[in-house]
Amino acid sequence: MLSRQTLRCVQNASPRAGVCHSLSHSPRSPFARPFHSSRPNHLVAEALHLSEAAFQQVHALSGLSWGLSIPLTAAIFRLAWLPVLYVTNKASKEEQKLAGILKGWRQAYQSRAVMKYPAGTDDAAKKAEAYVQTQLNAKLKDMRKHTKYLGKWSRAALQVSFLPIWFINADVIRRMSGDTRTALSVFTKMGQEADTSIVSIEPGLQNESFLWLSNLVEFDQTWGLPLFFAALSGASVWQIVGKDIKKMQSKVTGMNRGEAKTRELVTLQFSQLIAASAFVFPLLIIRGELPSAVVLYMIGSVGTQTIQRPFVKYALGIKPPTDKLETRIPKLKGEKETAAG
Numbered sequence: 001m002l003s004r005q006t007l008r009c010v011q012n013a014s015p016r017a018g019v020c021h022s023l024s025h026s027p028r029s030p031f032a033r034p035f036h037s038s039r040p041n042h043l044v045a046e047a048l049h050l051s052e053a054a055f056q057q058v059h060a061l062s063g064l065s066w067g068l069s070i071p072l073t074a075a076i077f078r079l080a081w082l083p084v085l086y087v088t089n090k091a092s093k094e095e096q097k098l099a100g101i102l103k104g105w106r107q108a109y110q111s112r113a114v115m116k117y118p119a120g121t122d123d124a125a126k127k128a129e130a131y132v133q134t135q136l137n138a139k140l141k142d143m144r145k146h147t148k149y150l151g152k153w154s155r156a157a158l159q160v161s162f163l164p165i166w167f168i169n170a171d172v173i174r175r176m177s178g179d180t181r182t183a184l185s186v187f188t189k190m191g192q193e194a195d196t197s198i199v200s201i202e203p204g205l206q207n208e209s210f211l212w213l214s215n216l217v218e219f220d221q222t223w224g225l226p227l228f229f230a231a232l233s234g235a236s237v238w239q240i241v242g243k244d245i246k247k248m249q250s251k252v253t254g255m256n257r258g259e260a261k262t263r264e265l266v267t268l269q270f271s272q273l274i275a276a277s278a279f280v281f282p283l284l285i286i287r288g289e290l291p292s293a294v295v296l297y298m299i300g301s302v303g304t305q306t307i308q309r310p311f312v313k314y315a316l317g318i319k320p321p322t323d324k325l326e327t328r329i330p331k332l333k334g335e336k337e338t339a340a341g
Contacts (some may be wrong), residue, residue: 071300
């Protein structure tokens with residue numbers, strides 16, 4: 001039978017058809033860099049090559065089997081992200097300290113607002129809340145002058161900056177396993193095929209066994225690896241949003257309807273979506289019947305992340321957030337200074 005590339009050459013017969021035929025049978029060096037006409041495709045191809053080189057180097061230098069060197073490479077990539085994890089955690093710590101102080105000041109400003117707008121009407125309540133927000137914004141602006149840290153959106157960008165590398169590494173292992181499906185066809189069964197000329201197939205993944213697996217290119221029919229990955233993902237996600245979800249649920253229950261409650265509900269639903277994603281990925285792995293080598297990479301990556309997060313907070317001196325500080329209401333003339341709340 002003719003290959004797909006040969007059929008394409010025959011169908012597009014031209015004076016250059018012979019060139020296409022000869023190129024399809026030319027030997028390919030493992031270090032060759034194919035030319036891509038578009039800049040984005042070229043960058044993706046280079047990223048795939050670098051990732052493949054990293055897996056090959058760790059495997060060669062460690063002398064471990066592919067079943068062990070793949071999770072080891074995943075752990076090394078995660079460890080390289082330690083500085084980013086430190087910076088984001090440090091910034092969160094500073095923000096939490098300011099948030100604790102602002103909670104105390106809110107109580108103080110609310111007490112002042114009651115005295116400033118004593119009437120129990122809706123208009124007075126709106127003016128009182130506007131006064132409190134204005135004072136809090138001014139206080140936060142003043143505190144930010146003396147405490148420099150990354151903003152919320154900058155931290156979010158840094159926290160998700162590892163995702164492109166994670167996807168590229170997983171795609172490289174999938175290609176090395178000989179899986180020619182695209183990322184879309186893996187989960188939708190659409191039969192599309194990816195470009196196989198960028199990453200070389202690794203014979204060792206087919207020839208080596210690991211634990212109960214006869215090779216690493218086939219899907220684990222026992223579901224042992226996908227379920228183990230699901231357990232690690234659940235533990236990792238619980239570290240991020242588990243306790244916060246409980247706190248937010250209790251907080252939202254006791255809040256009155258309004259803009260503040262809407263914001264908290266959106267945050268709660270987003271956190272719940274993140275928690276649910278820990279169980280969606282394993283289902284996609286089972287549905288797509290991903291090669292066991294890819295699942296081993298995912299296990300190594302999320303396992304390192306699960307250990308890494310509390311280790312960073314402990315070893316790098318990032319302590320749990322302090323309790324909110326008690327702020328005293330500024331005393332008026334002839335009054336004694338009293339505690340807020």
